[in-house]
Amino acid sequence: MSRFYVGSEVGQLKKVLLHRPELSLRRLTPSNCEGLLFDDVLRVEQAGKEHDAFQQVLRDNGVEVFLLRDMMAETLANPEAKSWVLDRQVNPLRYGHALAKDVRSFFEEMSDKDLASHLIGGLTVAELNSSCGSPTLGVMNQTDFILDPIPNHLFTRDTSCWVYGGVSVNPMAKPARKRETVHLRSIYKFHPMFKDADFHTYFGDEDRNYELSTIEGGDVLVIGKGAVLIGMSERTTPQGVEHLARGLFKTGQATKVIALELPKLRSCMHLDTVFTQMDIDCFTYYPDIMRDDIACWELTPGDNEEIVFTSVKDGFVKAIARALDLSELRMIPTGGDIFEAEREQWNDANNVLTVRPGTVVTYERNIYTIKNMEEAGINVLTIPGEDLGRGRGGARCMSCPMEREGI
Numbered sequence: 001m002s003r004f005y006v007g008s009e010v011g012q013l014k015k016v017l018l019h020r021p022e023l024s025l026r027r028l029t030p031s032n033c034e035g036l037l038f039d040d041v042l043r044v045e046q047a048g049k050e051h052d053a054f055q056q057v058l059r060d061n062g063v064e065v066f067l068l069r070d071m072m073a074e075t076l077a078n079p080e081a082k083s084w085v086l087d088r089q090v091n092p093l094r095y096g097h098a099l100a101k102d103v104r105s106f107f108e109e110m111s112d113k114d115l116a117s118h119l120i121g122g123l124t125v126a127e128l129n130s131s132c133g134s135p136t137l138g139v140m141n142q143t144d145f146i147l148d149p150i151p152n153h154l155f156t157r158d159t160s161c162w163v164y165g166g167v168s169v170n171p172m173a174k175p176a177r178k179r180e181t182v183h184l185r186s187i188y189k190f191h192p193m194f195k196d197a198d199f200h201t202y203f204g205d206e207d208r209n210y211e212l213s214t215i216e217g218g219d220v221l222v223i224g225k226g227a228v229l230i231g232m233s234e235r236t237t238p239q240g241v242e243h244l245a246r247g248l249f250k251t252g253q254a255t256k257v258i259a260l261e262l263p264k265l266r267s268c269m270h271l272d273t274v275f276t277q278m279d280i281d282c283f284t285y286y287p288d289i290m291r292d293d294i295a296c297w298e299l300t301p302g303d304n305e306e307i308v309f310t311s312v313k314d315g316f317v318k319a320i321a322r323a324l325d326l327s328e329l330r331m332i333p334t335g336g337d338i339f340e341a342e343r344e345q346w347n348d349a350n351n352v353l354t355v356r357p358g359t360v361v362t363y364e365r366n367i368y369t370i371k372n373m374e375e376a377g378i379n380v381l382t383i384p385g386e387d388l389g390r391g392r393g394g395a396r397c398m399s400c401p402m403e404r405e406g407i
């Protein structure tokens with residue numbers, strides 16, 4: 001039986017979930033891209049090619065790549081799973097009864113592959129071509145979305161994240177991303193690869209409103225040795241961190257969570273946009289944000305499932321070193337002068353995916369930061385990202401490791 005276990009950020013990566021963006025990106029326009037959390041429209045073919053290059057680098061480095069749309073289609077092949085997903089994505093409260101019935105039967109008649117594409121890529125009024133006559137439809141235009149596209153599925157890291165022997169299916173912070181979670185929940189519940197696998201689900205797997213307890217995987221770093229580093233960012237709240245920590249402690253999968261406060265800014269929407277791990281003792285960081293005086297707490301298990309919170313007084317770098325039993329860390333800053341560093345950070349220079357200790361994948365455009373990494377002895381594998389990068393994400397957040405060695 002497959003074992004799903006992510007023992008660290010840097011150990012040999014073995015299995016990863018990616019999403020090659022297609023239909024959802026074709027629907028991205030200057031008028032809707034901001035609401036869909038993209039800064040620009042992009043050349044879809046080109047983004048696809050760049051994604052292929054990303055997949056290839058991973059395969060060349062011993063990683064097995066799984067694609068979200070295929071995993072969804074294979075999940076939907078199970079009638080129970082299909083109806084579970086449609087109950088959640090096409091319910092009468094969203095559409096009214098008449099239209100919901102039409103949308104549902106339209107989807108039920110599709111192939112599993114097409115259904116997966118539309119659940120991710122959206123559905124327009126014209127495509128549905130319904131004659132139900134409901135005013136819900138009457139007030140819409142032909143190009144309006146009955147089901148919104150979800151282009152941010154590209155960032156598979158955020159929607160679900162594996163931490164040691166389990167996964168958190170994350171309650172997302174932004175409305176444009178909330179439906180992603182249903183897809184991941186369905187995969188972990190029904191896909192043949194996971195159905196009988198043995199793993200914990202720490203948080204987020206219930207049909208409920210999670211209110212302020214949001215988490216996105218870009219904020220969660222599995223630094224190793226039973227420790228987890230979590231950013232409290234634009235997306236992940238302290239409440240969310242507390243819930244995930246409870247799940248981790250209750251199952252015995254982690255013994256310490258380090259929580260870091262981050263500014264609530266788009267440029268550092270997640271921790272991994274300013275800080276990632278490249279080797280057991282080596283991190284890339286954006287100095288403007290990752291100052292050693294940012295507020296930081298250690299969470300450890302207490303009695304009766306309570307959590308003990310300790311405010312860290314000597315800075316997050318020491319806190320991480322302590323958790324990893326290291327005397328110091330090698331901290332490699334974003335490259336160039338302050339202008340170059342700010343520009344490169346914006347284009348995900350610090351958002352690197354480590355495939356084994358000391359070997360990382362990153363966008364080739366971030367030349368100054370790459371220079372710093374190479375001077376520090378890091379082996380840097382590059383991929384193109386002119387179009388792919390316009391959704392504000394790099395190699396780390398475009399990947400969800402499902403199996404990785406520990407340190």
Ligand SMILES: NC(=[NH2+])NCCC[C@H](N)C(=O)O
Pocket residue numbers: 036037038152155157158177217218219269270272273351391392393394397
């Ligand atoms: N972990 C990350 N850095 N994720 C990047 C996500 C970018 C995406 N457009 C969003 O705004 O949600």
